[in-house]
Amino acid sequence: MKVDIKQLLTSERVATGIRAENWEAAVRAAGRLLVESGGAEESYIQGMINTTKELGAYIVIAPGLAIPHSRPEDGVIQPCMAVAVLETPVPFGHTENDPVSVLIAFGAVDHSQHIAALQQMAEILSDPDNLAALRTAKTPEKILEIMWSASI
């Protein structure tokens, strides 16, 4: 079953003006949006941090954009996605794409249910104008306007 991005990235899973002193705090803030909305267990936040430490800053997939995530068994309740826009960008240790101002955290329950949502995300953010608008988004509504624009 494929699930639309609107079902993963719900209106309660977006936040702007997040203050984070370092990358870990930024991942925690994005993870908090997943946990408080019932998408993942508390343990998933630490899972994302551990995974990032273990595998490195490769999750910074474009200038200013990181996609923290971890394994389904680390505590994903349902396929979920959150967008957190930072007030001040933080470095993740990526040689070229630092510093990061937008985090798109997600949780997968298997290898298939979140695919459509990730495809939509990639479709939207492969337009540089959309990525630039997301970096400077000041309200949750603005994030949703951008991220929901490719809904199926």
Next chain:
Amino acid sequence: MKILAVCGMGLGSSLILKIQIEKAARALGLDARVELADITTARSLAVDADVIVTSHELAERIGTVKGKIITITNYMDLNEMTAKLKQAVSPS
């Protein structure tokens, strides 16, 4: 040809790579089959892959394989993907 997209867990960035590789392959007129791998299965799945696509960070962990490894900096930039894929498949 077989193209392998590799990321840490095979859940996130490799899916995004796959989407972009398929677009780039179409633009280049390549008949490509794209498979996904996480970093632990990458070496075994890379045995018959012509091209392996991943990040700089993970490329080192894959080590030496038969196919050409290309590393992508901006996963959202189709031009980067297309240029690097074109270079990888052109006879050297």
